[in-house]
Amino acid sequence: MRRYTARLLGFLAVSAIAAFIGAGAYVYYGGYDTSALQQHSEPVYRVLQYVRERSILARSDFDTPDLTSLDWQHAGLMNYETYCRQCHGAPGRAPDSFSLGMKPAPTAIAELARKRSPQELYEVIEQGIKMTGMPAWAYRLNQAEMWQLVALVKQIANMTHADYDNYLVQAQEESPQQTETRPRRSEEIASATELPTMEGLSRIDAGRVAMQQYNCTSCHMIPGVTAARNQVGPPLGGITQRSYIAGLLEYSDNNLIKWIRFPTTVDKDTLMPDLGVSQVHAEAMLAYLKSVE
CATH class of the missing domain: 1.10.760.10 (Cytochrome c-like domain)
Incomplete structure (x- = not known):
């Protein structure tokens, strides 16, 4: 009985490994069609x-x-x-x-x-x-x-x-x-009132969610935020330890918030757009960036 059980477990383990390798090869060689012209099964x-x-x-x-x-x-x-x-x-x-x-x-x-x-x-x-x-x-x-x-x-x-x-x-x-x-735009919302998604979250966690919701990861690598590794702009890890922001503003918390909310006011030629980040969300983003220094 023990020998039969060991063989069964061995067979299942080999089958699982084979299935995993097969699935990996299927994906690696482009077998799964991600085209929006094709429906899911x-x-x-x-x-x-x-x-x-x-x-x-x-x-x-x-x-x-x-x-x-x-x-x-x-x-x-x-x-x-x-x-x-x-x-x-x-x-x-x-x-x-x-x-x-x-x-x-x-x-x-x-x-x-x-x-x-x-x-x-x-x-x-x-x-x-x-x-x-x-x-x-x-x-x-x-x-x-x-x-x-x-x-x-x-x-x-x-x-x-x-x-x-x-x-x-x-x-x-x-x-x-x-x-x-x-x-x-987000600044048209009463910035003194935290929006529903921030309820029940720490300021740091709210900042992480805000960076996702304002799509900061489309241009920046951000520690702790899962997304494509895009580098249109610089990585944001350690940004609160830098001497200057975007090479223009001397670093301070207020200047970073200003840059997050109104980048084209600071530099009209910057590639970073004004995303309409509210004051409360910018402050939460600052708290998160400080936590991943």
């Missing part, structure tokens, strides 16, 4: 869908405000047109063309309105979903604005094309300054 798609559903459900146990009391007709609708309609569409309104080729495809808003609970909708809006193109809006909208979007989406379940168009016309008439929708 049905088993892969269903597994990813199940993982996503269970993750959202496990994190959606919290109270909701009275959705009927929220300004979904105006502020919610204008924010939806600015941030959401491009991918999810609206009653009788198609998503923008770029989103039609996304893999996985963004879910139609009517489907989300009918099947998702308010808590699930809020969780997805606030936290986003990895590897789907759905961003976390917690660093761009405040709680009230995200709940307004939830309230609007639940109303969309019963809207016709004409209903949506009528609400949109009314919202544009009452908010003429927002008729041309545009992404709102």
Whole structure:
């Protein structure tokens, strides 16, 4: 019996090693097609869908405000047109063309309105979903604005094309300054109020998340932040120990915050763009960078 068990374990170990080597060779030689012209296989798609559903459900146990009391007709609708309609569409309104080729495809808003609970909708809006193109809006909208979007989406379940168009016309008439929708910069959020994603996090951890959410890793290598190893700009490890920032500003905490928030004000020719980093997020980034000196 012992000999049989040892042989079985040996066979399983060899099989596991062979499978690992085979999978590695499959990836190394480009066997897996990452083209967005090709769909995931049905088993892969269903597994990813199940993982996503269970993750959202496990994190959606919290109270909701009275959705009927929220300004979904105006502020919610204008924010939806600015941030959401491009991918999810609206009653009788198609998503923008770029989103039609996304893999996985963004879910139609009517489907989300009918099947998702308010808590699930809020969780997805606030936290986003990895590897789907759905961003976390917690660093761009405040709680009230995200709940307004939830309230609007639940109303969309019963809207016709004409209903949506009528609400949109009314919202544009009452908010003429927002008729041309545009992404709102983070400094337009009340910077004295920490945004939801920072709740429950230390200042250092909040800074790490902020550096991810402002996509600092698209140009910089940052210790402790998982991303591609891009070096458009210098690595940020030890930046708080340097004598100068970008070769222009003498280092101080305030000058680093100034550079993070308004780089083109310091140097109009810099490749680093103004990302609209709020004061509170810049301070959290500073705390994180100091922790990885």
